[in-house]
Amino acid sequence: MSTLERAIEIAIEIATEAHRGQRDKAGNDYIGHPMRVMAAGTTPEEKIVGVLHDVVEDSDWTLEELAAEGFAPEIIEALRCLTHAEEEPYDRYIARIKGNPLAVAVxxxxxxxxxxxxxxxxxxxxxxxxxxxxxxAYKQLTGEPTYSVYACRQEYPNAYQPWTEAEDLELTRRWCEGATEKELSAHFQRKPGAIRSRIEKLDLERLYGKRGKRS
Incomplete structure (x- = not known):
């Protein structure tokens, strides 16, 4: 077993104990969330930080104690960036993460x-x-522009209408419920091609499966 493989095992053990008894918003064992974040990681470092990313914020563990367990400085620094202080504004927290590529990936x-x-x-x-x-936050971290959709609609009423965050969420919800692309087109009053394009932009098929149909 390599050093990194052992580090992943230790990280899982720490996270499992740290989140014991905690529940997520759906009432499930909270450890499922960091385990899924870990599974999404593409490098050993992303996996270690992924499973530990909420440990300091949601338990009695400190960064110093994690460092004492032998985790590399880059792991500790990424965890420092990902730990959201209670009094810290969320936008400032996301901006702080942007300075650390490992933290951004996780x-x-x-x-x-x-x-x-x-x-x-x-x-x-x-x-x-x-x-x-x-x-x-996702748009901030990926660099996707965040302009005022409502201002654009007022100034150029006949131009292409950008999707709002609320519409993206509604599209995601209806997709997960199995709405067809024809039904989505009618609901949002947009052409089928625009619906298909937005489904691909939001990566809904990869994230949630091919739940809707094109007919």
Whole structure:
């Protein structure tokens, strides 16, 4: 067993104990979330940081204690970036993450898992607000422009209408519920090609499976 493989095992053991008894928003064991974030990692470092990313924030573990376990400085620094202090504004927290490529990779995996609404029995207003925040953070980290859609619509009423965050969330919800692309086209009053393009842009088929149909 390599040193990194052993480090992954230790990280899993620490995360499992740290999150013992904790539940996610759907009422499931919380450890499932960091395990999924770990599984999405493409390097050993991303996997280690992925499974540990909430340990300091949600348990009594400290960064110093994790460093004492032998994790590399780059792992500790990425975890430092990913630990959200209670008084820290969320946008500032995301901006801080942007300076660390390892933290960015893990945070994108974290956000992707958090935006998977299939585990929720229903979407409350609070869930929608939270998902909007996650989507905005995802765009910040990937560099996707965040301009005022509403201002564009008022200034150019006959031009192409950009998708709003609320529409993206509604499209995702209806896709997960199995709506066909024809039904989505009618609901959003957009051409089928625009619906197909947005489905591909949001990567809905990869994230949630081919739930809707084109007919």
């Amino acid at each position: 945070k994108l995996n974290d956000l992707t898992d958090n935006m998977d609404i299939r585990r929720l029995p229903y979407l409350s207003d609070k869930d929608v607000k939270r998902l909007k925040r996650y989507l905005r």
